[in-house]
Amino acid sequence: MQQRELGTSGLTVSAIGLGCMGMTWAYGATDEPESIATLHRAIELGVTFLDTAETYGPYTNEQLLGRALAGRRDEVVLATKFGVRREEGADPNQRVVDGSPENVRRSIEGSLSRLGTDHVDLYYQHRIDPAVPIEETVGALAELVREGKVRHLGLSEAAPDTIRRAHAVHPIAAVQTEYSLFTRDIEVNGVLPTLRELGIGLVAYSPLGRGYLSGRFQSVDELDANDWRRTQPRFQGENAERNLALAGRVTELAAELEVTPAQLALAWVLAQGDDIVPIPGTKRRAYLEQNAAAADVELDEAALARIADEVVEATGDRYDENGMQGVNV
Numbered sequence: 611m612q613q614r615e616l617g618t619s620g621l622t623v624s625a626i627g628l629g630c631m632g633m634t635w636a637y638g639a640t641d642e643p644e645s646i647a648t649l650h651r652a653i654e655l656g657v658t659f660l661d662t663a664e665t666y667g668p669y670t671n672e673q674l675l676g677r678a679l680a681g682r683r684d685e686v687v688l689a690t691k692f693g694v695r696r697e698e699g700a701d702p703n704q705r706v707v708d709g710s711p712e713n714v715r716r717s718i719e720g721s722l723s724r725l726g727t728d729h730v731d732l733y734y735q736h737r738i739d740p741a742v743p744i745e746e747t748v749g750a751l752a753e754l755v756r757e758g759k760v761r762h763l764g765l766s767e768a769a770p771d772t773i774r775r776a777h778a779v780h781p782i783a784a785v786q787t788e789y790s791l792f793t794r795d796i797e798v799n800g801v802l803p804t805l806r807e808l809g810i811g812l813v814a815y816s817p818l819g820r821g822y823l824s825g826r827f828q829s830v831d832e833l834d835a836n837d838w839r840r841t842q843p844r845f846q847g848e849n850a851e852r853n854l855a856l857a858g859r860v861t862e863l864a865a866e867l868e869v870t871p872a873q874l875a876l877a878w879v880l881a882q883g884d885d886i887v888p889i890p891g892t893k894r895r896a897y898l899e900q901n902a903a904a905a906d907v908e909l910d911e912a913a914l915a916r917i918a919d920e921v922v923e924a925t926g927d928r929y930d931e932n933g934m935q936g937v938n939v
Contacts, residue, residue: 611656612905614887616811619783621732621762623687625880625905627659628652628898629815629891634670637893638834642674644894649678651895653685655902661786661815661889663691663736664721665705672724683727689813690725691736691766691786692717693747707936709739711750718754734764734786738939744776752780764813769938770800777808784811789886791860791875791917792819792853792924799938806885817879817888818872819924820844822857824897825864825871829854842930849926860921869907872897876904878917 612625631637633645652658662671672690679686692714695706721730733754735747754760762783765776776782785805787796789812796802796812805812818824820839827833830840830850839845844853857871864874872890879888890901909917927934 611658611902614811614884616732616762616784616813616887617805617885618809619762619781619811621687621783621811623659623887624657625887626657626876626902627661627689627813627887627889628657629889630660630662630671630675631666632891633893634674635666636838637891638837641893645674646678648893648895648898649675650682652898652902653682655899657898657902658686659689659887659889660686661689661813662725663694663734664717664724665691665694665696665736668696669720669724672721676724676726680726687731688725688727689732689734689764690721690730691734691764692721693736693739704932707737707739709735709742709744709747711746714747714750714754718759722759729758730760732762732764732783733760734766734784735768736766737936738765738768738772740939744772745779748776748779748782755780767937767939768801770804772939773801773804773808773810777810782808782810784813784887786813786815786889788816788928789814789879789888790817790819791823791878791921792856793928794923795938801938806883812883812886814879814886814888816891816928818875818890819853819857822853822924823860823871823875825857825861826897842928842933843926844924844928846926849924852925856921856924860917863917863920867909867913869904870900872900873904873907874909874917876901877907877909878914880905881909881914 764784766786861871864871
């Protein structure tokens with residue numbers, strides 16, 4: 611697997627990472643043995659940049675990684691996130707955002723315990739807390755770096771001004787946001803130019819459009835009844851119909867290029883810059899292997915232009931109204 615540096619941080623990761631959320635939360639039925647086998651297969655393939663968060667479950671995703679990585683911690687670059695609290699069993703769309711220094715300390719101790727490690731390689735603020743100045747939050751995070759509990763700092767879904775203010779307190783290695791053929795906000799809202807100006811890497815989550823761009827379902831009805839995606843605007847009504855049609859075009863283009871739809875979508879993201887690392891999520895080895903192979907797919911300029919032109923952005927907000935309030939803060 612190729613490697614990429616996140617901006618100018620010195621943190622080098624696999625060119626394609628692995629989003630672990632769906633292994634325990636949000637995307638329907640879970641299968642712990644297969645998830646652990648997928649994590650072990652990822653390491654074998656060199657997909658060693660693993661992404662989790664305390665809120666996934668909550669807590670169960672970090673616990674799963676802790677079990678899977680026992681005795682293998684040094685083989686991976688481990689990223690987790692804090693700052694979003696959900697009550698166990700509560701509506702996954704209901705959450706509390708907390709960027710207080712007290713929560714920074716409380717969260718890292720919990721994550722380290724669940725992950726079975728003494729440090730996290732990349733620690734993100736999952737959502738920006740508008741009630742707490744970013745300088746206070748990052749100041750508390752910087753203390754964790756000095757203590758050796760965290761190696762690098764990150765932000766998720768942060769606005770350009772917030773990124774600048776945070777970076778002035780302590781270097782930010784990466785900003786995580788949704789980025790794919792379906793979601794290109796950061797190209798026009800100032801985030802991507804800001805990251806490149808400051809030497810900060812971009813970690814692209816949902817690079818497969820939460821499954822649309824993989825071509826793995828032809829109807830939202832194929833998703834499990836308890837799949838969180840069913841509650842989101844892009845998976846409802848006319849939005850879903852239009853987005854499935856767009857995904858169908860991706861499938862057609864992929865067939866012409868003799869790659870899978872997921873490989874085409876990931877190769878497009880990788881081609882947008884060496885400072886971008888996608889972290890497609892999966893809980894199955896077969897899909898992991900397909901995704902990892904995208905690192906070797908080369909799209910020429912004509913193909914890239916055609917893809918970007920023929921696959922427009924998705925219809926509908928990517929979160930419900932409550933979720934959108936935490937984007938670009």
